[in-house]
Amino acid sequence: MGDRYAPHVAEIRMALGDRVGVDVILEDLEKLVKYRVPLDEAKRSIIKKHGGTDSVRKTLSELSAADRMVEITVKILNVSKRDVDVRGVRRTILSGILGDGTGQVPFTAWNEFDLEKDDVVRIRGAYVRLWQKQLQVNLGERCEITKKDIGAGLGEVESEVMPTRLADVRSYMSNLCVVGVVLEARQEVVKTRDGERTIIDGVLVDDSGKLQFTSWVLDDKIKTGSSLRIENAYARPFRGIPTINISEQAAVILSEKEITPIEDAVHCSICELLGRDGALDVAVWGNVLSVRPGSGLVMRCPDCNRVIQNNICRAHGDVVPVTD
Incomplete structure (x- = not known):
């Protein structure tokens, strides 16, 4: 051959x-x-x-963004229902996480299939696409879904969704699971299309980094010092940095997992930062190749606090400047 x-x-x-x-x-x-x-x-x-059927059997680790009409046998690790607008039509979809012995992948079902957490199912006719740099299994009208016995040749499957390290979170990720310690938490009142709303803003930290979060629900468990497992969250960019959003569909659980949060800024190379969607509280090293005119370190007069250039203050003449 x-x-x-x-x-x-x-x-x-x-x-x-x-x-x-x-x-x-x-x-x-x-x-x-x-x-x-x-x-x-x-x-x-x-x-x-x-x-045969025109579905090709694959494991989750074998999926690629070009796959059409695939057959997979998986366990439903997480599933939630939400309403979306599709071309002006309101419809209900399901989203969650699939798992088998080789990995975990998010999915979206465009029909209201009878899927529940911990179900083991054989899915025929699914297709895969890359959504916001993340593989996603899509279940449409042509899918055939058959419930199977627990096990069903899946191998060892995690009973829970595997959490994503905060350093690996990217903007527009969905069905996100993270585990961390609440470093800061504060309530704020913001204006939305539906009027004023009280939210919780703060910072979450794990052993890989820190990220800001916004909770659109008031939950007593979200407070400074709490160790949390947050499931079914999503990430959106805010001021160039991924921010974890906690909606009504998310689950906030007190975590018993031992977490060693980082204390200092994470050291990153410029190459590492270019591969991420921004980062919070990092230290960067490198060579300064050029400085844009008008930018740089701000120097002030030690007497009147005016911004000065070339160590000369308009009011006090030559001075020993202090940094801003």
Whole structure:
């Protein structure tokens, strides 16, 4: 078998099982490709020809953003319901986290499937896309969902959603789970489209970094010093830094996990910062290549506190400046 077609033949065999031999699949595939049939269409055609479904079995770790019509067997680790506007039409969708023995991936179901936390299901006809730099499984009208017995060949599956380190949180992440200690928490009144609303603003810290958070619900557990596990949160950028948002759909749980929060600023290289969506309380080192005119360190007169340049104050002449 040529190396060129080996992975595609293996993928077709996963969908058909042992009902068709490798030589037959390879012959069919080479014939279709010879007649300029696109490879993905050729694979679907062969699967249908031999009585299989056009869904290709994969584990979560094998998924890619180009996958269409995949079959996965997973456990529902988290699921919630919310209303969204789709092209001007209000509809209810489900979102949450899927898990198997190889990993965890967020999902969105565009129909109200009967899915509950801890269900083990086989999903056929799902598709995958990259949403805000994050793989997401989508369940549409063509999906077939069958509930299975617990286990179902999944291997070892985590019973809970694995938390994301604060340093790894990126803007627009959804179905987010984080664990940390509340470093600061304060109530504020803000104006929204629906009028004034009291929120909780603060800073969360873990062993990897710090991030600001906003809770749109008043929860007594969110207070300075509390160790929290926050599930089903989402991240949005605020002043160039990802901020964790806690809505009515989120779950705030007192955590018994031992957390060693960092105390000092995290040291980051410029290369590391470029790979992130901003960061809070970091120390950066590097060489200063240029300084934009009008910017830089602000120096003040020690007597009148005026901003000065070249160590000269308009009122006091030559002075020994102090930094702002």
